[in-house]
Amino acid sequence: MVSEAQWQQFQEEGYLHLGKVMDNGELEAIQQRIDDIMLGKAPLDYDLMLMQLDYKSETDSTPGPQTKGHKGATLNYRKIQDLEFDSLFLTYMQTPLFRDICAKAYGPDTPIACFRAMFMNKPARKGNHLPWHQDRWTDLDRDPLITIWTALDPATVANGCVQIIPQSHRWGLINPESPSGFLNQEQINDLTAKSKPVYVELQAGEVALLHNWLLHSSEVNQTDIPRRAFSICYMDAATKSRSGKIFSVIFGEGALHPVGG
Numbered sequence: 001m002v003s004e005a006q007w008q009q010f011q012e013e014g015y016l017h018l019g020k021v022m023d024n025g026e027l028e029a030i031q032q033r034i035d036d037i038m039l040g041k042a043p044l045d046y047d048l049m050l051m052q053l054d055y056k057s058e059t060d061s062t063p064g065p066q067t068k069g070h071k072g073a074t075l076n077y078r079k080i081q082d083l084e085f086d087s088l089f090l091t092y093m094q095t096p097l098f099r100d101i102c103a104k105a106y107g108p109d110t111p112i113a114c115f116r117a118m119f120m121n122k123p124a125r126k127g128n129h130l131p132w133h134q135d136r137w138t139d140l141d142r143d144p145l146i147t148i149w150t151a152l153d154p155a156t157v158a159n160g161c162v163q164i165i166p167q168s169h170r171w172g173l174i175n176p177e178s179p180s181g182f183l184n185q186e187q188i189n190d191l192t193a194k195s196k197p198v199y200v201e202l203q204a205g206e207v208a209l210l211h212n213w214l215l216h217s218s219e220v221n222q223t224d225i226p227r228r229a230f231s232i233c234y235m236d237a238a239t240k241s242r243s244g245k246i247f248s249v250i251f252g253e254g255a256l257h258p259v260g261g
Contacts, residue, residue: 111252144235
């Protein structure tokens with residue numbers, strides 16, 4: 001359970017360090033599962049999974065296209081979404097602590113869906129700079145409020161951990177018409193001149209709770225270890241997509257159930 005003092009801290013600062021949520025065995029299982037998914041060895045339907053390579057080719061460092069389906073056996077993926085369809089990740093997503101957090105954010109009787117359950121990776125000596133932005137999507141009829149971010153490797157300044165501007169979620173939407181929430185260069189210059197970023201460094205298995213409007217960014221990985229993470233954006237299950245997308249219920253009536261292993 002999150003204490004009232006912790007929840008008040010989250011509301012004031014826009015983030016909360018939750019510490020280690022899983023034991024070493026659970027962490028190792030998830031680490032192995034995501035590697036198996038990248039290498040095409042996992043027992044799941046890859047046609048359901050949105051996958052993106054970290055770079056298009058050895059001579060083109062821009063990220064590959066984000067499309068459904070496996071892109072080849074490599075550990076150099078940048079992003080893998082739809083992980084609620086993997087039983088191991090779904091079980092973790094339904095951790096009682098996360099249910100408690102959703103109840104505090106959306107109300108105790110509100111069914112909860114996930115906007116995205118996403119693996120994010122900065123491979124060793126690779127990864128892309130992620131400019132300052134807020135997490136929000138104009139396709140939705142209301143903004144999701146919370147993301148739970150789990151480090152699957154140590155997340156450090158050197159390997160591109162998340163940077164945040166504490167309390168920036170209280171500024172509201174900076175670019176409300178932007179479909180992606182990214183700031184322009186003038187806004188970034190103004191922001192960094194008046195606010196000092198905080199690095200959210202985490203050990204493997206540790207978790208941070210982030211408000212989706214909290215400004216954040218990250219740099220490239222300058223180390224020989226990857227910076228793997230699992231990010232879950234929880235939202236009110238009544239949220240509608242203007243383009244007709246359907247979202248999986250995680251808590252409440254109609255919730256997904258883990259199948260197999």
